[in-house]
Amino acid sequence: MSVDTVSLTGWGRTAPTTALRFRPRTYEEAAVAVRGCGPRGSIARGLGRAYGDAAQNAGGSVLDMTALNRIRTIDAATGLVVCDAGVSLHRLMEVLLPLGWFVPVTPGTRYVTVGGAIGADIHGRNHHVSGSFSRHVQDMELLTADGGIRTVRPGTALFDATAGGMGLTGVILSATLRFQPVATSMMSVTTERAVDLDDLMARLTASDHRYHYSAAWIDLLARGRATGRSVLTRGEHAPLHVLPARARRTPLAFRPGQLPVAPAFVPHGLLGRTSVALFNELWYRRAPTYRIGELQKLSTYFHPLDGVPHWNRVYGRGGFVPYQFVVGFGQEEALRRIVRRISRRRCPSFLAVLKRFGNGDPGWLSFPMPGWTLALDLPATLPDLARFLDELDEEVATAGGRVYLAKDSRLRPETLAAMYPRLPEFRALRAELDPDGAFRSDLSRRLGL
Structure with a gap:
């Protein structure tokens, strides 16, 4: 088992901390690392795509599970x-x-x-x-x-x-x-434009049940009557008969591809208000008013940014703060207020996605609940960003919603308790299973988990 000292961040590249990294190659080595983790505890880490501080452990140890x-x-x-x-x-x-x-x-x-x-x-x-x-x-x-x-x-x-x-x-x-x-590794994709947030919510409410996959890119810089204008894409796994004859020879081939670029391809600080506004305008205008049955690769539909190495650099050296929340059905006015607030503040987020969640699963700290979820990324250097997001937290909590812990790096513990009603049960089970705190992270210390 290899051991070294490393500085780690989440994918948002904020709040770096240093920890001892163990890389177990067997289950037995993982058990040895946990038993010898020391007073600051340990936390498992995978490929580092948690955006915030969930897989960091300042002064403690981290178990790199990728081997x-x-x-x-x-x-x-x-x-x-x-x-x-x-x-x-x-x-x-x-x-x-x-x-x-x-x-x-x-x-x-x-x-x-x-x-x-x-x-x-x-x-x-x-x-x-x-x-x-x-x-x-x-x-x-x-x-x-x-x-x-x-x-x-x-x-x-x-x-x-x-x-x-x-x-x-x-x-x-x-x-x-x-x-x-x-039956194939292709998607059949339907794309349509929504002129504003109400139009988007109406389309999702009326027809989401007809599609297996559904999400909307939303322009959070649009204002006035265009507030919340969106491009909605829905998809299904393409059946064999809709593929061109050539593609039917290898219908299940997986060829995701990657842009042929050097690691430093993405310039630091590429995205500001002006560039994001231009991008959003072009993205919205080039989208079809309505197009049905376009064939796309799985990687194009689900993971377009995976083809861009180090895309998390685009917000500059300060990194970015992701923010994702959900509010329940019946709280549409809260969603409208939050979108208007983001729009008025001119927050430059080109990665903004709105979806509908179905029934939640029983995880005590699981994020999804029936309702509307909005995810966006913001440059960490935006003035007064922490105060602005605290205000959004309060709006979300008042509406009975919650934020996503896998993307969080700045939520306050008192707000967390209002968002996750089963938090006391989680803490009680943790205390019973792990009375000495073998498993800890920067997230757990910050939020008192």
């Missing part, structure tokens, strides 16, 4: 897969797509590990149909604070605390996952 990356068994008839927690969704797609199976849930990047996907209980464009990632976990192996390994299954308190628990109940070592069958 535990074996796909152990595949049932090609049922789509049941057993794999190590360090396996990435990218690797699972490489192996499973040619067999006719696709991951049940994917976020905006495929470079996340299975352990991270469970720990953050990730969601995707299909939440209104398929729920979050934990819904498709049949069981998992969890290394707990005493060095033991437990098999954890849905319907138990430990499962509900671990799904969305940000790695604080233990180290996920492996999981059994249920995949979904697909």
Whole structure:
């Protein structure tokens, strides 16, 4: 097992802290690292795509799980897969797509590990149909604070605390996952423009149930009657018969591709108000008013930014602050107020996405709940950004909503308690399982988790 001292940040590149990094190659080595973690504790870390400080541990240790990356068994008839927690969704797609199976849930990047996907209980464009990632976990192996390994299954308190628990109940070592069958590696995509936020919400409310995947890019710099104008894209896995004859020869080929660029391709600080406003105008104008059945690669539809190395540099050396919240159905006016506030402040976010969530899953700290979720990224150097986001937090909490812990790096603990009503149960289970605090992170210390 290799050991070194490293400075780590989340994908947003803010709040770096230093920790001792262990890289176990076996479950036994992972147990040794946990038992010897010291008074500052340890936290598991995957590919570093948690945006905030969830996988950092200042002055303590971090377990880099990426060497535990074996796909152990595949049932090609049922789509049941057993794999190590360090396996990435990218690797699972490489192996499973040619067999006719696709991951049940994917976020905006495929470079996340299975352990991270469970720990953050990730969601995707299909939440209104398929729920979050934990819904498709049949069981998992969890290394707990005493060095033991437990098999954890849905319907138990430990499962509900671990799904969305940000790695604080233990180290996920492996999981059994249920995949979904697909006939091709292409998507059939419908695109349409919405003239404002009300138009977008009306379209989503009326027809989201007809599509497996749905999300809208939203222009948060548009004002006046255009406030909330959007480009809505919905998708389905393309059946074999709609593919061109040439593509039917290898219908399940997975060729994501990547832009042929050097690591320093993206200039520091590329995006400000002027450039984002120009980008938003061009993006909205070039989108079709209505187009149905366009064929796109899986990577184009789900993970367009994965083709741009180091895209997280575009907001400059100060990094960026992601912000994602959800408010329930019936709280549309709260959503309108928040969008108007962001628009009036001229916040330059070119990565702004609005979706509808379906029924939430039972994870005590799982983010999704039935309602509207908006995700955006903001330059960390914006004046008075912390105060502005605190005000949005209060608006979200008052509306009965919550923010996403996997993207958080600045939420206040008193606000967290208002957003996650099962937080006391989570803390009580943590105290019982881990009385000495073997599992800690910068996130857990900041929020008192």
